[in-house]
Amino acid sequence: MLRLIARRLIFAVVTLWVVSMVVFSAIELLPGDACQAFLGQMAQGKRLENCRTEHNLNAPAYVRYADWALGLSAGDLGKSIKRSKPLEDIIGPRFRNTVILGMTAALVGIPLAILLGALAALYRDRRPDLWISFIAIFCMTVPEFITGTLLISFFSVWLGWLPGIVIMRADAPLLDVLSKIVLPVMTLTLVMVAHIMRMVRTSMIDVLASDFVMMSQLKGVSRLRQVLMHALPNALLPTINLIALNIAWLMGGVLVVEVVFNYPGIGRLSVNAISDRDFPLVQAIALLMASLYVGLNLIADLLALLLNPKLRSRGVG
């Protein structure tokens, strides 16, 4: 078991290392360097020279990669070209906002998805299942910006209950943020629930047809207990990885939703970074996203290991 976890951890670190190389060389391969890109037409003479010196662009690529990588492992993301602030201070609050939005959506959406998926499976091919599946597919196929816009026009414009866009500073206090994100959370939940719910439904249908659920029924176990004790835990095992992917997707800053609601999160920051041609910032965000996906998948794998007795003891042997 421990060896298995250790192996997964090593794999994760190696993956991140490879990703950092890819990100670095991708930017390196672009014509020109970061200063030229940022300064554009003004990239000449003294100005360019100063910028290059300031950002240490005159050193050979491998030295700069080593510097960057060493800085990263010490928690130093580097320096922005446009905003002469440490990148941590730029990314930090926005990432926090994205996490708040994503976690809230996950906390609402995942239990809802499991509940709906289980219900749909229990009422398979009957009316509740048809309705749940129909609405789920509808939400899955409609893009977020349409869902978001529809919600805004219904709740803000028509009913006037909720603010249509988020107006706040990136480092607003937590309570402020929470009170403003009802609509973005709803939008994200609608999209995410559909994916997870479909998967839970399929997996639950398989498990309900299994010998052990039939056996529990023939032991005289009540229907509720059959579902909660015997079926559901087994049905959720295959969905853990999908749930992790969805959380990673949420944490990655759901760009479209952040733009629609004017939400100061990491998604919007990355768009701004690209349009500003602020390469150090782009680089840092790309690596952050990669670590998020790797980290969450690692957690999902370990969780699957912990929840599945079969995998657990295979690790021992």
Next chain:
Amino acid sequence: MTAPLLTIENLSIGFRGPDDQPVFIVREVNMSLAAGETLGLVGESGCGKSSLLLAMMGYYKPGLGRLSGSLSYDGEDPGLISSHQLQALRGGGMALIPQNAGQALTPTLRIKAQMIEVLRLHSDLAPSAWHPRCIELFERVKLPAPEQMLKRYPHELSGGQQQRVAIAMALAGEPNLLLLDEPTTGLDVTTQVEVLALLQEICRDLGTAMVYVSHDIQVIQKVCNQIAIMYAGEIVEMGSRATLLAAPVHPYTQGLLASIPRLHQQTLPRPIAGEMLQPVHRGSSVGCGYANRCLLATDQCQATSPAPRVVMDRWVKCHEVEAAVAGELIRPAQKLLAPALGENLLLAVEDLSVSYQRPSLVRALLGHKPLATVQGVTFGIRQGEILGLVGESGSGKSTILKTIAGLQRSLSGRITLSGTDDLAGPVESRARGCLRKVQLVFQNPDASLNPRKTIGEILRRPLELYFELAPTVMNDEVDALLHRVNLPESYKGRFPGQLSGGEKQRVAIARALAAKPELILCDEITSALDVSVQAAILKLLLDLRADSGVSLLFVSHDLAVVETLCDSVLVLEGGEVREAGLCAEVFKNPQHAYTQALMKAVPIADPRKRKDENDVVHIT
């Protein structure tokens, strides 16, 4: 006489097909069971025995329901009581011991949680008494280290232990009636013997009534006093064990008993022609269900369903009882003769070791040797020889076969074909000519035939691969192949899904033959088939060997089948050869203790000594 515990009257189970026509899975079954009585329900797959058993608990598989008739357990019909009463009945008054305990135990719950669930529902014990009761039950079913067993998850137990847990769980509610659905089918023979002994003991000590469902009449007769034979949804014959086995009356019972390969009988089992129609094809036809396979069938059998009659102390459903009683059950007299085998070895396997562990760099540096599944196995197959590889699960018999086929890498050792072709490498590294000489037939024809290709396409594939033939020749070749495995040419256009299990296995054999191989590797190829069909496949293999002189490596867990079919035998245990030699000698006088234990474990139904065993062949 007390009132029977369980009564079933005119029960039919099935579903309504198109045009509201009933499709019967179980048809007009009548039976009753007194307290403490043991009844065995015997029949081939698809005969409705499991559906009948589950109906006793008021359970129908999705899509099925009761079409007519009545059921009564202890005066109540499980189909009419409230769901609350039904929950009390299931696991309480009657308990099921399922076929595959490994799949019937919930994988995410510890054994203890699952045991206590039953005690909580079906006993008056205080929660503090649950644990000691579990220990008591586990000791009752002779589970080793009961305390530890309770803490484990189902997959951490062996197959035999899982089955014992399932039995303990069934006993926990102190039922009056135990329903057993093939409880030993997935187990090794030696484990099966132990479980059967346990069941006998439980019957004797607790006086629990039992309904035991199995396809294996030899297992049934170990445990049950009454036997009912089911065919195509109907009980065709029912009577006490001793008389029914000694003098079967119904033509199907006779055929079934004659088709079972038995140890120490130098005769071939006799197949029953054809196969049982599946329920959808049976539909609501009115004749006798067995008429299409019965040698005694008359016009009347096709037209009307026979009414049950009492014949010689038992209950039979057959129009031609008199003819059936007069015509004796005959096993064909062909002695199994090994043909003159050449001295030259076709296949030589020397000191073969195989491991499923990949040798990792770290282990190699530390000097650890990988754990070998097969260790130092040496044997040979001569031209035209049939060699049987027997052993229990985990003995390495299938691993050896896969290694010869090139699907599994060997660790060390040599495999040579006809002295020249080296078979030690994996299948990718073999020359086409070498590939052609060794063909493989898998256990499960459902999985080994591509469901989207017609039989003709399936058979043409190896012909295209190994031979360059003109289209017309190719067609003739396919026809000839079908003919050799006794299938009509019209099957060319069919898909595997339209064939029965035995027919599909014939196609798989024909596909192997298409390559004109020198060696056919057979991996448990009859174990997915019913006995009456298995007998026909065994006959086919012997005929093919006689015609073409092909050699066979026949992997099986069934000693009787191996003795019937094979010239020589290799007994494996834990990846090592325990005993090897000619079948005639090994089975007559086993030398190794393991072989002896295996042979003792085979449940032999030996109803009578046949007087005409040797020289009469009945052709009707």
